[in-house]
Amino acid sequence: MTRIIAPVGMIDSGAVITPTALITNFGSRTEEIPVQFRIGQSYSGWGNITLSPQETDTIFFPPWTAAPVGYQLVKCTTALNGDQSPANDALTDSVLVRLRIDAGVTSILQPTGIVDSGVTITPSAIVGNFGASLANIPVIFSIGDHYIDTNYITLVPGKTDTVRFQTWNAINRGEALVKCTTALSEDQNPANDCRYDSVLVRVKDVGTVSILSPIGEIGEGRVIPRALIKNYGTNLESFDIIFKIGQVYADTIFINNLEPDSAKVINFADWNAQAGRYMVSCSTCLLADVNNLNDKKIDSVVVWRRSVAVGPDSQASIYSGTSINYILYATNLSNARDTIDILYSGTLNNWRIDLLDLTGQSPLPDLNGNGIPDVGGLGPGASQGFIVKVTSPVNELGNTVDTCIITARSAADSSVSDKATLLTRIISVYSVLIEPNSENQVGPNQSAEYEFIVKNLGNVADVFDLSMIHTKPYWRFELVDRYGQSLPDRNFNGRPDIGPIPALGGEVRIRLIVTPDLSAQAGEKDTTTIFAESFSSPAVRDSAYVQTTVLGLVTHLDVEWDQDDRIFAGETKSYQFWAKTQGNIPDVVDLQIKNLQPEWICEFFDENGEHRLTDSDNDGIPDLGTVRPGEQKWFVVKIKAPGRINLIGIPDSLYHNDLSVEGMTSQNINIKDSALLRLRTIPNLDVHNYENPFWDKTTFIFSLPAEGNVCLTVYNRAGEKVRTIIDNQKFNVGVHQIPWDGKNDNRKKLAPGTYLYLLQYTDKDNRIQNIYKKMVIAKRKD
Secondary structure: OOEEEEOOEEEEOOOEEOOEEEEEOOOOOOEEEEEEEEEOOOEEEEEEEEEOOOOEEEEEOOOEEOOOOEEEEEEEEEOOOOOOOHHHOEEEEEEEEEOOOOEEEEEEEEOOEEEEOOOEEOOEEEEEEOOOOOEEEEEEEEEOOOEEEEEEEEEOOOOEEEEEOOOEEOOOOEEEEEEEEEOOOOOOOHHHOEEEEEEEEEOOOEEEEEEEEOOEEEEOEEEOOEEEEEEOOOOOEEEEEEEEEOOOEEEEEEEEEEOOOOEEEEEOOOEEEOOEEEEEEEEEEOOOOOOHHHOEEEEEEEEEOOOEEEEOOEEEEEOOOOEEEEEEEEEEOOOOOEEEEEEEEOOOOOOEEEEEOOOOOOEOOOOOOOOOOEEEEEOOOOEEEEEEEEEOOOOOOOOOEEEEEEEEEEOOOOOOEEEEEEEEEEOOOOOEEEEOOEEEEEOOOOOEEEEEEEEEOOOOOEEEEEEEEOOOOOOEEEEEEOOOOEOOOOOOOOOOEEEEEOOOOEEEEEEEEEEOOOOOOOOOEEEEEEEEEEOOOOOOEEEEEEEEEEOOOEEEEEEEOOEEEEEEOOOEEEEEEEEEEEEOOOEEEEEEEEOOOOOOEEEEEOOOOOOEOOOOOOOOOOEEEEEOEOOEEEEEEEEEOOOOOOOOOOHHHHHEEEEEEEEEEOOOOOOEEEEEEEEEEEOOOEEEEEOOOEOOOEEEEEEEOOOEEEEEEEEOOOOOEEEEEEEEEEEOOEEEEEEEOOEOOOOOEOOOEEEEEEEEEEOOOOOEEEEEEEEEEOOOOO
16 A cells, blocks of 8 residues: 545535545565555445556545545555555545535526616526535625615525515616625635626617707708707617708608717708798607607798809819919899809919909909908899909929819808809920930940939929930940939830939939940940930930940950979079950050069069060060060069078068069059969078077077088087087978077076087088087176
8 A cells, every 4th residue: 555645635525536545566476456445434445456566556446425524534455365564555544524615696687688777677696505504695786886785595505596686776877787796604615606797778869959050041042951969878779850941841861870979960951942931840750769858959040032153164274384364254143232252262272363353454342341352233133254363383283283163152141152163274294304415435344334314394293214226236235223223114115214203303313334345446436325205295305425435445464373482592593474464455564573582683584584574665664565465475584592591580581582473554554463473492501699699588590401400509718518409409491490598508597798609500411511600698787
């Protein structure tokens, strides 16, 4: 027996539990083990489990319903026949069965959803006892913040029932939260204590707020009856509205889905108002409207017989910056004399409107002194003409249309008016300019770049196609934008284009790249003409030209090839190089050596190494003479190394000599090239120390003409050896350096004075050479 898993701890009464334990086979063979599980005096269960040696597994027993209340002894025992260790056969534990207390609300019955204002409802809900004992359950019911009631219900375990509360009157309009809560003391499951819902108290009430027109005094003519209608209720409402004017007019309009607490202006069918006095009413007709007092509004209107006319409507086209005169007539259609005010509106910014008399010279007068030009004293049926002068701005865009509304208005009744419309369109003008003409000179296979400005001088934004003609079709020509990108064909007509370019001086910059071919000869010329053509009006075009002349140039020079070699001190060696030019003219190629160290000698010879090169162009520099484009011309450089190497200096610089054989064209010294001649010098046998004199330390620098063994020994003035610095050590050919700290073989500092040192060199043939030198150890300056 290993462990009791369940039941242990605390469990609610009535809970159904599966007893579970962990069993281990501590033996050495597979066994089928009988196991008994007991809980208190009321439960005993048996089970069998087969386990391999040392295997542990879980065993489950028949379900147990938690009862009675209180502590229960839990015991699990294995009953293996012949068990040799009974001490681990049984385990005991305990479980506390507690009395479960739980009540909750399962649902709210009413009120929920939508109810009409004024109805009386008995709130109710279903409550359940989910505990293990009889319970008297307090239940609280609330609706919004205006209703709350408490009731009690006694339920046996596992039962539900309906709880009813005091009646509620649906008075407060709108939506309210509905909440029902159980308040059982020591309830062990508060999660089910409360339920929520909502109820919407709806109100059906629509009405007429006001009559907007016609009311007061108006002139004869067409009038739009209008009223302001409002939904005072809480629901979307659909209803009829009836509008009446005396006995001469009635119209009904159906309003669909007017939002709660919203108002709307309703326009009815036009009324042709005739002279007279009329009663005006507007009524809403909503079924089950709870407030009939606001349904109907009543007003009145007096109709005077006033009427004017103005015309005719006109339209015309003009160029920007010009004017046009429209002749109009104002007519008094009333049955009484009237003055007709003339007003204008709707015209565009920067356009000018002048109201003139029929002479076109004088402004229209203000005869009634109300600050508005007019035609005055017109009897019934009389007309009078006047001029409207429309002037466009100088820089107005093509196809712009100005709409000028001329209003003729009765001075006696400002509500009586008529309108005439004048449409003035700007004629489209297309014009383009491309500039400037240019000239340039370039070498073969070199590019000349020209920049052009394309200006739209018209008054309409436009796209311009670009095309070219050339006199040298085999050269390369490329039209690009100012950033070097290819121009697109946005109108898909097979030609590159630019635009749309804004009107009235808008501009775009483009570039033309002209590249003569590699074989172009000096003096050749190309003339390219670029055309910019309006896409909107192909007859509108402009052109500019560029002239490109080929210069006589050498465009490139090659000097080849790089070489590495070794040279003995005092030796003279020859090295072959060649130079080749590209371009369209022959040119002299000058030669020079750079990085030549002192005591080295360099000379230039012809390709056979027999004749020194001369200075054919008298510029002080030897040269190859005239070299034709593409010709590979050979020459020889003769180098003589110095007879001895001065060991004063940096050993690496003494041993290496990197020479630059440089060629340059006589016509353009910037066209040049070079080849590297890297020489490794084989030095003479020599030795030197630096610094000398010295007081603290010095460095021995020695050179070997070939590999060999070296001894370096220091002696005093008496010929006594004081220090062996190198003892028969092998070194390669070249320059070497060995530092010395001025101490003897006993690591003591030597006294100031003059000393001798001996370099002994033994070559591979065992030939010995000795070099003696002096050095001075100076006194230290304190």
